[in-house]
Amino acid sequence: MREIAKVQMKRYSQIALVTLMLFVLPHQSSPTGQAGFPDLTLKAVTKTKTETFTDQTHAWKIHVKSEPPVMGEYIEIEVLEGKSVNPSLRSGGSVDFSSLKAIVGDVTSPGMNDEQKALALWRFAMDNLYNGPWGTSMDGLEHLNVYGYGYCGTYAAVLESLWWAAGLKARHVNIGNHAATEVYYDNDWHYIDSHKRCFFLERDNRSIASLDDLNLDPDLWDMRRQKHSSKRGAKKDYYMSMHPGDHGRSPVYSNAFLMGKGDVLTLTWRKNGKWCLARGAEGRGQPAPEPEIYANGSFRFHRDLSDPSQHRTGLVTSKNIDWQDLSLGYLHPMKANQEASLIYEVRVPYFIPSATFAGKFLRNNPDDLVAVDISTDNGNSWTQLWNAKELRMVEANVSTEKTQEITTDTVWKYSYLLRVRMKAVKSQRDVGAYLIESTATLVFNPMALPSLLAGDNTMTFRDQGKAPHTIRVSYGWQENLPVSSSRERPLEGEQVTLSARITNQGSAAAHNVPVVFYHGNPAAGGVEIGRDSIKTIAAGETAVGRVKWKARRDKSPRKGENSVGATIFTVVDPANVLQESDKKNNTFLRTLKVLNPPEVSIPSPSFIRLERKNGKSDIITINATVRNFSNATHYGHYLSDHAEATEVKVKIFDGEPRTGRQIGSDQIITRLLPLEFKNISVDWDISQLKGQHRIYAQIFSPKNVTEAGFKKAPYEASTFVDLDAYRRCGQ
Numbered sequence: 142m143r144e145i146a147k148v149q150m151k152r153y154s155q156i157a158l159v160t161l162m163l164f165v166l167p168h169q170s171s172p173t174g175q176a177g178f179p180d181l182t183l184k185a186v187t188k189t190k191t192e193t194f195t196d197q198t199h200a201w202k203i204h205v206k207s208e209p210p211v212m213g214e215y216i217e218i219e220v221l222e223g224k225s226v227n228p229s230l231r232s233g234g235s236v237d238f239s240s241l242k243a244i245v246g247d248v249t250s251p252g253m254n255d256e257q258k259a260l261a262l263w264r265f266a267m268d269n270l271y272n273g274p275w276g277t278s279m280d281g282l283e284h285l286n287v288y289g290y291g292y293c294g295t296y297a298a299v300l301e302s303l304w305w306a307a308g309l310k311a312r313h314v315n316i317g318n319h320a321a322t323e324v325y326y327d328n329d330w331h332y333i334d335s336h337k338r339c340f341f342l343e344r345d346n347r348s349i350a351s352l353d354d355l356n357l358d359p360d361l362w363d364m365r366r367q368k369h370s371s372k373r374g375a376k377k378d379y380y381m382s383m384h385p386g387d388h389g390r391s392p393v394y395s396n397a398f399l400m401g402k403g404d405v406l407t408l409t410w411r412k413n414g415k416w417c418l419a420r421g422a423e424g425r426g427q428p429a430p431e432p433e434i435y436a437n438g439s440f441r442f443h444r445d446l447s448d449p450s451q452h453r454t455g456l457v458t459s460k461n462i463d464w465q466d467l468s469l470g471y472l473h474p475m476k477a478n479q480e481a482s483l484i485y486e487v488r489v490p491y492f493i494p495s496a497t498f499a500g501k502f503l504r505n506n507p508d509d510l511v512a513v514d515i516s517t518d519n520g521n522s523w524t525q526l527w528n529a530k531e532l533r534m535v536e537a538n539v540s541t542e543k544t545q546e547i548t549t550d551t552v553w554k555y556s557y558l559l560r561v562r563m564k565a566v567k568s569q570r571d572v573g574a575y576l577i578e579s580t581a582t583l584v585f586n587p588m589a590l591p592s593l594l595a596g597d598n599t600m601t602f603r604d605q606g607k608a609p610h611t612i613r614v615s616y617g618w619q620e621n622l623p624v625s626s627s628r629e630r631p632l633e634g635e636q637v638t639l640s641a642r643i644t645n646q647g648s649a650a651a652h653n654v655p656v657v658f659y660h661g662n663p664a665a666g667g668v669e670i671g672r673d674s675i676k677t678i679a680a681g682e683t684a685v686g687r688v689k690w691k692a693r694r695d696k697s698p699r700k701g702e703n704s705v706g707a708t709i710f711t712v713v714d715p716a717n718v719l720q721e722s723d724k725k726n727n728t729f730l731r732t733l734k735v736l737n738p739p740e741v742s743i744p745s746p747s748f749i750r751l752e753r754k755n756g757k758s759d760i761i762t763i764n765a766t767v768r769n770f771s772n773a774t775h776y777g778h779y780l781s782d783h784a785e786a787t788e789v790k791v792k793i794f795d796g797e798p799r800t801g802r803q804i805g806s807d808q809i810i811t812r813l814l815p816l817e818f819k820n821i822s823v824d825w826d827i828s829q830l831k832g833q834h835r836i837y838a839q840i841f842s843p844k845n846v847t848e849a850g851f852k853k854a855p856y857e858a859s860t861f862v863d864l865d866a867y868r869r870c871g872q
């Protein structure tokens with residue numbers, strides 16, 4: 142099991158966070174293919190690892206020789222022989238999304254207490270879900286694997302189900318029109334909200350409050366996640382409901398599916414413009430807009446009907462089919478003048494926005510029937526996709542978006558039925574089916590895909606079938622990206638150096654090579670960051686162009702939505718001054734993740750507490766609660782779009798820090814994750830003191846903020862104490 146810090150490393154390698162594409166700018170004609178010219182290119186190293194095996198569980202290593210990020214391209218699983226039951230591929234460098242239990246096992250560790258487990262899973266939800274105006278699944282596992290976006294109700298469904306899977310009691314709460322969650326541990330309930338990214342502390346500044354606590358003491362709402370909020374605490378009406386321990390695994394969603402010989406599952410990190418249009422009741426009948434983060438893949442269902450080893454795999458039912466006579470290489474009716482049919486199920490664990498159908502058939506006579514139908518309601522109704530018009534050998538090739546209808550909570554969710562109908566008016570051999578093939582477009586959450594890290598990665602394929610089979614798995618990725626930043630995850634406003642690695646793969650040297658960096662595609666209004674000129678790049682050699690850049694995210698593409706990062710568009714020779722053998726490989730686009738800087742503070746004076754030290758009447762222990770408030774939902778999509786704080790120094794003073802006396806030594810908080818709080822304490826000897834004192838807590842900028850070049854005055858918070866009154870109360 143991995144610690145939560147390792148889980149967060151997954152974010153570093155997800156294609157959802159760092160995307161690359163190849164763009165071609167308009168250019169002058171070039172002497173393509175001619176000898177004696179340079180060929181300047183911005184090119185990543187593309188690699189593929191393929192394994193072919195026969196065992197049910199198979200593990201192998203992928204070694205990545207690259208600095209981060211590593212860019213996933215595709216995963217392909219193909220059945221060469223036999224069947225594969227519930228195939229899955231996992232990487233040691235990422236969380237296993239195959240079940241709620243698997244997620245809990247990767248995100249938590251045996252040494253964690255219940256609160257640590259609850260908060261680790263809360264962070265996981267915020268790092269893998271983003272807010273969007275779409276009504277999606279209320280099934281926790283389905284939502285994580287298929288969608289990854291939604292509103293408060295879907296966040297609550299995911300987090301509640303994860304807590305139950307971790308052995309914690311949880312409940313769904315509704316505060317007005319807002320859905321949230323509470324979790325039970327240490328003999329009490331605790332309100333922890335993944336959609337609003339908040340929890341509140343009780344008066345001890347250690348325990349997380351419940352909604353009952355907050356209503357009994359409304360001032361607790363002032364212990365807020367936004368340190369400058371002016372909102373006063375007030376009672377809130379709410380109600381709650383308990384769900385069974387398996388909540389999040391509804392009876393209608395399953396990631397179980399079957400692959401037969403010839404079937405191919407392809408999962409990519411790219412989006413190709415296909416998504417779920419349904420929005421449920423939230424959408425009021427309107428189709429959902431395109432999500433900002435999703436991925437597309439495909440599932441090819443392939444049946445060679447002349448092959449007995451595969452023509453019954455996935456078969457639901459048949460009628461009037463002669464399964465014994467394959468001498469002519471096709472299936473045909475057993476009797477003439479009676480309709481024959483084959484019904485196959487295509488099932489996957491992902492949403493299917495569209496599908497294609499192809500087939501090869503025989504139809505000898507004008508009155509013979511050969512047709513193909515589709516059902517998206519488990520055979521209750523059918524829609525004809527194709528019927529043969531030609532004679533002799535005929536081929537079908539059609540597409541449909543009928544599968545968009547498979548969005549309701551039904552037992553056939555994410556599946557459709559294909560029916561082949563045949564009828565011969567003369568001889569039963571006058572019609573036949575040689576081959577059927579259907580390719581379903583898939584939509585899923587790219588965060589759920591097994592990703593790679595730099596170094597060694599252990600890949601594990603699992604299959605729950607018992608019969609012999611042969612499986613081929615291919616994993617494609619890109620490493621050593623040609624465009625990089627001196628800090629791969631810079632803070633907003635931090636100055637970094639952007640570098641472009643240009644390779645001359647031509648047969649002649651290039652001189653005075655201009656390299657220009659843009660923030661955004663220049664053809665769509667991108668702004669120039671800067672340019673560099675490289676004196677000479679000899680044939681077969683590589684050189685680097687560099688510019689300085691103050692890191693900024695892109696502006697939101699749509700009002701009210703967030704940007705995924707900063708689009709860096711790099712072009713070699715944008716004015717086409719140089720003559721090259723190929724001008725189509727001179728551009729490279731990637732999205733760089735830019736982090737919201739940490740905001741470390743003490744949210745209010747109530748977070749500085751003075752307590753008498755046990756057995757020592759003249760010693761007061763001063764406790765200060767320090768929290769990293771970097772979590773704004775309008776910045777990025779995930780909590781991981783916000784930076785942690787490192788090496789936070791805290792000083793406590795009797796009186797103003799400029800003139801007062803420091804109490805105790807400097808306190809160092811090694812690490813504060815976004816929204817994390819930690820308590821520091823110092824002992825104050827008051828034996829020689831009396832009267833009124835003001836205690837100040839001074840918080841210095843985190844080390845990673847100062848290293849980024851930011852200079853900020855220390856944050857200060859204070860509270861008042863009357864030592865004479867304090868002594869009287871203690872007597």
